[in-house]
Amino acid sequence: MNRIENDEKIEADDWMPDEYRQQLIRLISMHGISEIMGAFPEKEWVPKAPTLHRKLAIMAKVQDEMGHGQLLLRVVEDLIKPLGKTRDDLFNDLFAKRLKFHNVFHMPSPAWADAAIIAWLVDGAAILTQTMMLKTSYGPYGRALKRICQEESFHAKHGESLCLALAAGTKAQKQMLKEALTRWWEPLLAFFGPKSAKETGRSSVDINIKYKLRTKTNEELRQEFLTKYVPKIKKMGLAIPDATLHFEEDTQQWVYKQPDWKTFKQIIKGNGPKTDERLSLRRQSYMDSQWVRDALGVYTESPALLPG
Known part of the structure; x- marks a missing residue:
């Protein structure tokens, strides 16, 4: 705690208390898996993008998100290795719905405007969360976030460009964007999670802030x-699809309609509208690529087999 209070960075091979390690595993694995599962709502629109330019842009974005997930899972691997666990264990936890990912990535994306809202507002919400953690006490996570935040900023600009084009487009395009915003508004507010125990009047220590x-x-x-x-x-x-939304000058706070937190909890437990379908796709992809991991494993165990 003295090191953390002095803003020193904790590294993967440093001693750390079990509570700190477990919180890191929970936080970073959820982030990494959310990056991977977050590619699915937009991946669905790669073959259906309206122009070649838009197709190339959304393909690049999906590729970035998968790369972010792989980078973060590599960070998690260093944390779980001393516990005798591997990346396979993480994915098995995901497939068994023991490993959670963000609520927004369980939701359907039925229109091209959904891809626009995801890239602009969902990624915008993620950027706020991720830039906050750039100075995290765990060094490997903070260093990974530097690259991720830079690329996410491009994603948000891509999404804003899509939304601006639709907002300035035909009547049908404007209506499509309006409907997408209505679909995503509540999941967006819930994205950040419920208020902390202290903010709801209960005495509790926020472990993430403590460390x-x-x-x-x-x-x-x-x-x-x-x-x-x-x-x-x-x-x-x-x-904005919330008639109660307004800024209160006295408290300098936004007042808004609370998301349905019961539904939110059910979604992140693995009971969202598209959860099973996307987990099935992810599971099949993981099984189909097993031969690659097996082949790499041979060379990892016997470096002498490597060419040269």
């Missing part, structure tokens, strides 16, 4: 998101 894995609460991030994006959404000519 300086993060510096802001869920509600602080949600308030930042509303402050940043509500004016932009309105400037785009879109109406």
Whole structure:
């Protein structure tokens, strides 16, 4: 704790208490798996993108997200190896719904405008969370986040470009964008998670803040998101699908309709609209590529077999 308070970075081969290690595993594995599962709602639109330019852009974005997931899972591997676990264990936990991923990636994306909203607002929400953790006390995670945050910024610009094109398009395109925003608004607010125990009046220690894995609460991030994006959404000519939403001058806080937290909990437990379908695709992909891991394993165990 003295090292953390002095802003020293904890490294993978340093001693760390079990609570710290377990919290890192939980946080980073969820982030890594969310990057991989987050590619699925947009992957569905790669063959259906309206132009070649848009197809190339969304393909590049999907590739980036998968790369982020692989990078983060490599960070997790260093944490779980001393516990006798491997990457296979992480994916088996995912397939058994023991490993959670963000609520938004369980949701359907039935229209091209959904891909636009995901890239602009979902990635925008993720950027707020990830930039907050750039100064995390765990060095390998912070260094991985530097690259991820830079690429996510490009993704958000890509999404904003898509939304602007649809907002300035035909009546049908504007309607499609409006419907997509309505579908995604509640999942977006729930993306940050419920208020902390302290913010709801219960006494509790936030382990992530205690260990300086993060510096802001869920509600602080949600308030930042509303402050940043509500004016932009309105400037785009879109109406926010929440009649209660307003900024309260006295408290300097946004007031909004609370998401359905019971539904949120069910979704992240693996009971979302598209959860089973996407997990099935991920499982099949993992099984189909087993031969690659087997082949690499031979060379890992016997380096002498490598060419040269």
